[in-house]
Amino acid sequence: MTSNAIKTAALAALITFTITAYGALAAGSHSGGHGAQKGHGHATSIGVPGDPAKVDRTIAITMSDNFFEPEEINIKEGETIRFVVTNKGEFLHEFNIGTAAMHAVHQKEMAEMMEHGMITSTGIDHMMMKMDHGDGKKMMEHNDPNSVLLEPAKQAEVIWRFTKAAELEFACNVPGHYESGMTGPIHMQHGR
């Protein structure tokens, strides 16, 4: 598709989206998206969204091209962590908490998102993100509570409660980044 064709398609879809989806958004099914409630079972296996009033610690995460600082994270079972994530790189980067298997699935989704023009190597097309791409799922607005997708120079928080020891890693699933080493282990200590 040419970029004009994409824009036309985006506009048409946006109008449809606005008419058909506004009710659902207004009803409050917006936040959480394909995350916590109806998601892929993230909530039980990797922890749950944390209560901002019950944060135990803050951990600053810097994303660059293409690596994280720090390279690993140490957590005690049961802790609620406020991750303050900053993209200091020139590319789009993601901070995502999950298992290796979840990241593998998400990498495919993000490759699809890039194909559909919802993301580029440096940015997010917010209008495209909201479109229904017609494959049954409203293509991820990417607002899962366990992840954040950031354009260069942007900062955001992820508040997460690590309920149970599990084999977790943090990762950037923007196409090519995980493979180039943009991932690190989350070491979990039992008990508190």
Ligand SMILES: [Cu+2]
């Ligand atoms: Cu990245």
